[in-house]
Amino acid sequence: MNFIVVLASFPQLLEGLLITLALSAASIVGSTLLGLLAATLRVSRVPIGSQIARIYVEVFRGSPLLITLLFVYFGSAYAGYHMNIFAAAVVGISVYQGAYIAEIIRAGIESVPPGQWEASKILGLSNSQTFVSVVLPQTGKIVLPPLIGQYIALIKDTSIAFVIGLAELVRQGQAIIDRVGQPLAVYVTIAALYFIICYPLSRWVRGLEKRSQPA
Amino acid sequence: MSNLEPIIKLAGVTKSFGAVQVLKGIDLHVSEGEVLVVIGASGSGKSTVLRIMSGLETADSGQVWVNSVPLHDPRRAREIRGHVGMVFQQFNLFPHLTALGNVTLALLKVRKLSAEVAKKKALAVLDRVGLAEKAGNYPSQLSGGQQQRVAIARALAVEPTIMFFDEATSALDPELVGEVTSVMRSLADEGMTMVVVTHEMSFARKTADRVVFMDQGIIAEQGPPEQLFVRPQNDRTKQFLQRVLEV
Amino acid sequence: MAVLGYLGDISEAALLVLKITVLAFLLAVVLGLAAAVGRNSRFRILRFGAGVYVEVIRNTPVLLQIFVAYFALPNLGLNLNAFEAGVLALGVNVGAYLAEVFRAGISSVPKGQVEAAAILGLRSLDISIFVVFPQALRNVYPAVVNYLVQILLGTSLLSAIALPELTGTATTINSRTLIFLPVFTVTVLVYLLLSNVLAALAGIIGRVAFKPALVLPRGSVLSRMRLLKVNAVRGEVNK
Ligand SMILES: Nc1ncnc2c1ncn2[C@@H]1O[C@H](COP(=O)(O)OP(=O)(O)OP(=O)(O)O)[C@@H](O)[C@H]1O
Ligand SMILES: [Mg+2]
Numbered sequence: 001m002n003f004i005v006v007l008a009s010f011p012q013l014l015e016g017l018l019i020t021l022a023l024s025a026a027s028i029v030g031s032t033l034l035g036l037l038a039a040t041l042r043v044s045r046v047p048i049g050s051q052i053a054r055i056y057v058e059v060f061r062g063s064p065l066l067i068t069l070l071f072v073y074f075g076s077a078y079a080g081y082h083m084n085i086f087a088a089a090v091v092g093i094s095v096y097q098g099a100y101i102a103e104i105i106r107a108g109i110e111s112v113p114p115g116q117w118e119a120s121k122i123l124g125l126s127n128s129q130t131f132v133s134v135v136l137p138q139t140g141k142i143v144l145p146p147l148i149g150q151y152i153a154l155i156k157d158t159s160i161a162f163v164i165g166l167a168e169l170v171r172q173g174q175a176i177i178d179r180v181g182q183p184l185a186v187y188v189t190i191a192a193l194y195f196i197i198c199y200p201l202s203r204w205v206r207g208l209e210k211r212s213q214p215a
Numbered sequence: 216m217s218n219l220e221p222i223i224k225l226a227g228v229t230k231s232f233g234a235v236q237v238l239k240g241i242d243l244h245v246s247e248g249e250v251l252v253v254i255g256a257s258g259s260g261k262s263t264v265l266r267i268m269s270g271l272e273t274a275d276s277g278q279v280w281v282n283s284v285p286l287h288d289p290r291r292a293r294e295i296r297g298h299v300g301m302v303f304q305q306f307n308l309f310p311h312l313t314a315l316g317n318v319t320l321a322l323l324k325v326r327k328l329s330a331e332v333a334k335k336k337a338l339a340v341l342d343r344v345g346l347a348e349k350a351g352n353y354p355s356q357l358s359g360g361q362q363q364r365v366a367i368a369r370a371l372a373v374e375p376t377i378m379f380f381d382e383a384t385s386a387l388d389p390e391l392v393g394e395v396t397s398v399m400r401s402l403a404d405e406g407m408t409m410v411v412v413t414h415e416m417s418f419a420r421k422t423a424d425r426v427v428f429m430d431q432g433i434i435a436e437q438g439p440p441e442q443l444f445v446r447p448q449n450d451r452t453k454q455f456l457q458r459v460l461e462v
Numbered sequence: 463m464a465v466l467g468y469l470g471d472i473s474e475a476a477l478l479v480l481k482i483t484v485l486a487f488l489l490a491v492v493l494g495l496a497a498a499v500g501r502n503s504r505f506r507i508l509r510f511g512a513g514v515y516v517e518v519i520r521n522t523p524v525l526l527q528i529f530v531a532y533f534a535l536p537n538l539g540l541n542l543n544a545f546e547a548g549v550l551a552l553g554v555n556v557g558a559y560l561a562e563v564f565r566a567g568i569s570s571v572p573k574g575q576v577e578a579a580a581i582l583g584l585r586s587l588d589i590s591i592f593v594v595f596p597q598a599l600r601n602v603y604p605a606v607v608n609y610l611v612q613i614l615l616g617t618s619l620l621s622a623i624a625l626p627e628l629t630g631t632a633t634t635i636n637s638r639t640l641i642f643l644p645v646f647t648v649t650v651l652v653y654l655l656l657s658n659v660l661a662a663l664a665g666i667i668g669r670v671a672f673k674p675a676l677v678l679p680r681g682s683v684l685s686r687m688r689l690l691k692v693n694a695v696r697g698e699v700n701k
Contacts (some may be wrong), residue, residue: 062611063653064618066629071646078642152521159523163622170526183534191522191530198521271577297583307574311596311673320592321582365580373582384627 005018006185009176016172017193023089023168024155030094031154032147035101040103040131043109053102060099065160073164089161097154104146108139145208152201156194169193222247222377222408223268228277229261230263237263239432243279245377245410250403252419252440253412255429256455261379261412264429268294269379282376292328296433297325297378300370304382306362308354314341314365315350318372340368344398360391364398371402378402380411416459465644468635474651475631482548483614483660484626490613491606501565512561519558525619527551532623544625556609561620563609567602568594599683600672607664611657616640618653628652 006013041053051085060068067090083091112135120130159170167175174184223245230238237260245251253261266272268281270292279286284294309317318337322328341347344364354362355390363383370378376439380399384392396418403409413419419426420440426435428449436449447453489569493515500512519527531547531554542550571594621630632649636642668676 057651059654062615062657063650064615064629066618066621067632067646067653070629070633071650074636074642075646097533154519156523159525160619162525170523170529174529177533184530187526187530187534191518191596193524194522194526195518199517202517202521269581296580297608299581301578301581303574303578305572305574307572307578309575309578309593309597311600313673321584324585324588324592325583355674369582435659461503 003185005180005182006176006189009180009187012172012176013169013189013193016167016169017116018143019086019167020155020158021170021197023086023093023158023166024151026090027093027097027154027158028151030090031097031101034094034098034103035215038098038102039109041104042106057099057102060096061103064156065093065096066163068092069160069164085161085164085166088164089158089166093154093157093161097157100150100153103146104143104150106137107146108143109135111142112138142211145205148201148205148208152198152205155198155201159194221245221280223410224278224280225264225268225349225413226278228264228267228274228279230267230272230275231262235400237432238267238274241432243255243427243434246346247376247408250271250407250409250422250424250428252410252423253410253417253427253429254414254416254455255307255435259429260432261429265301265379265381265410265412268377269301270316282373296323297373298376300367300373300378302363302366302370302380302383304385306354306359306364306366306386308362308369310354313351314346314357314368315354317354317365318369321369321373337368337372341365343371345394348435358391359387360394363387364393367395367398367402377408377410380409380413382412382414384413384415393427416444416456428455430455433434464639465635465639465648468639468645471631472648472652475626475628476656478545478625479614479617479627479656482545482552482617482620483610485549485612486552486556486613486617489549490556490609492558493554493557494564497557497561498564498568500596501561501639502568516558516561519555520562523549524555524616525622527555528619528623536591544620547623548617548620548625548627552613552620555616556613559609559612560606563602563605565600567598567605571597600676603664603668603672603676605666607668610664611660614657614660615653650688 038053038056041049042057044050069089072092072095073083073088075087076088116134116138117127117130122135125134158168161168162171162174165171169190173190176181177186221244223239223243225243228238229239231365239262241264251258255261263272267274267279267286270281270286273289273292273344274287277287281295282289282298284298286292286295298348309320311321315334315337318340319330319333322333322336322352323330326333338347338350341350344367346361346364346368349357349361349365354365357365367378367383383399387395392415396415399409399411399418400422411418411423423440425437426443428435428443428447428451430449430451436443436447436452443452444456447456497512497515501516503509503512525692527629528548528551531542531551532544533543535547575597576589576595579593580586584593617627618629621633624630626634628649632645636645639645
């Protein structure tokens with residue numbers, strides 16, 4: 001392993017890292033909004049809405065992210081609408097991860113005891129008022145650990161945008177390898193960068209889980 | 216073993232968890248065939264005493280002889296296993312085994328009986344607690360009282376010399392307590408040596424040969440039930456009894 | 463529909479996906495068990511090694527791990543073809559997750575179970591085999607099935623090392639025919655079919671193999687498997 005060569009190309013890796021971080025941030029926002037919407041639809045019992053939300057969740061959780069990315073990127077091109085790679089990656093990852101996040105939020109909503117709904121009804125709150133100001137705030141403690149866990153998965157999954165040609169961290173690494181070789185040194189460096197981002201988050205999740213569970 | 220020699224002997228037993236000393240010097244003898252009931256407030260150390268006598272915990276200091284096994288000697292403490300029975304508040308039945316499976320497990324793995332003999336023996340013990348016809352049920356398919364009776368059968372199957380009960384009825388709905396205490400009472404009538412931690416004062420009164428009152432890690436008072444319940448000497452005992460008997 | 467002409471290729475690819483999934487899953491279970499045992503070991507080196515394995519794998523992308531297996535291991539003298547590299551990478555990846563599942567599964571068995579068995583006189587090996595292990599297995603089963611499905615979906619990434627599995631095959635057919643929508647729709651349907659069939663099979667096995675029957679909550683097979691995460695496993699105390 002020759003890390004000197006890698007060090008010389010480090011600026012290129014940082015460029016990739018920046019794109020990985022931007023993609024992660026945008027997709028976290030997108031997937032959380034979509035997940036919240038789908039979860040709300042799902043529990044709302046609005047006849048068609050909750051069915052659509054259900055199918056959405058089922059389809060994306062039963063198929064690979066890569067297919068979703070290909071669908072969005074090439075599909076939009078075939079449909080005559082040219083999307084840039086970054087936008088396609090944000091849309092694909094948000095839609096895909098949104099399905100997982102929807103289930104996490106739904107589990108959180110359903111963990112709020114029905115008595116909370118009943119008590120609010122008696123106080124004269126409408127269903128949507130109850131949902132927004134009574135139920136959702138209570139889901140935080142239950143939802144946060146798996147939600148952060150899902151964000152970690154999302155950050156790692158941004159690497160899959162490699163396949164549609166986004167110049168994120170792994171693709172920049174591959175470019176360096178094509179130029180100077182040293183695959184192991186390059187991969188170890190990339191792994192270290194991901195690790196530095198994900199490991200603290202993982203520790204945080206573990207801390208949250210421990211706290212939410214009475215020993 | 217001579218009948219005069221106590222089957223359980225605790226001398227100067229102490230036990231701490233972390234910085235908290237839970238037992239502060241316990242001296243206690245139990246004779247063969249005796250039914251000893253231990254009462255006391257929550258946290259007074261009742262379970263800990265029972266767990267030390269059954270070998271689940273080791274004392275920090277003092278001597279513990281049970282069934283001629285020196286439990287204070289870590290090298291020999293294991294010898295008690297399979298010779299005493301323990302019934303837990305939470306039943307601790309094996310949920311993946313039927314009532315019969317729960318009772319036969321030790322007969323097969325410890326006693327090395329054949330499947331046929333073990334089954335016959337287990338059914339006999341289950342019959343004794345009135346549950347022979349539930350032999351094929353899993354714990355989740357039994358009521359709390361039935362589960363606890365299976366747990367008693369499981370303990371009895373290995374023919375223990377002593378039975379320990381740690382709040383065996385505390386997790387039960389009130390109407391199910393009777394079916395368990397009546398099994399316990401019949402065991403006592405048959406001469407089983409028993410140490411019973413319980414909040415059932417009527418059981419203590421009717422069945423105990425001797426009652427021990429524990430308070431903050433020591434034995435504050437002990438004596439036959441008629442004495443302890445009617446003329447308690449210790450103020451703490453009086454307060455405790457007033458509180459529990461009022462309810 | 464031109465896509466029908468390629469059904470042969472697609473089913474061949476689906477078969478390859480199943481083959482990789484089964485092999486990688488077996489590897490993952492073995493590694494997961496080893497790492498779970500290692501993390502609870504008396505020996506510091508084993509604890510440390512297992513910990514590094516679990517943390518490094520869980521905090522780096524699986525695509526990177528696939529690339530290491532395929533492009534970097536030759537530098538260390540280990541030449542794997544795409545199939546072998548795929549099985550290795552997916553197995554090693556999911557093994558790290560299963561290690562945590564197994565650990566949680568074992569600690570989810572209440573202490574009272576071990577105590578009850580110990581007082582009956584069972585030796586510690588017998589306690590593990592006849593009391594702890596069957597209950598732990600039941601507790602981890604839904605999460606393990608979840609990871610089985612994750613491996614299935616993960617095989618799509620092996621198209622990046624030119625393995626002709628489903629996604630790769632779909633891309634090839636597409637580049638040859640340009641019938642994008644039908645090809646990728648069929649591909650998605652095949653993935654959905656495979657993942658749901660796997661989960662349904664696992665559900666049936668769970669109902670038959672566990673006593674009393676392991677009945678999972680209502681809902682589609684897949685979502686109920688997915689929902690039961692390690693947390694749920696840890697929290698589930700048997701009555
Ligand atoms: N394993 C342990 N670790 C730490 N502290 C413990 C442990 N077991 C018991 N204790 C503490 O020791 C004290 C005595 O516990 P013990 O269970 O013996 O009381 P008890 O008389 O049985 O009470 P209860 O009626 O509530 O069952 C309590 O304060 C308890 O919190
Ligand atoms: Mg107690």
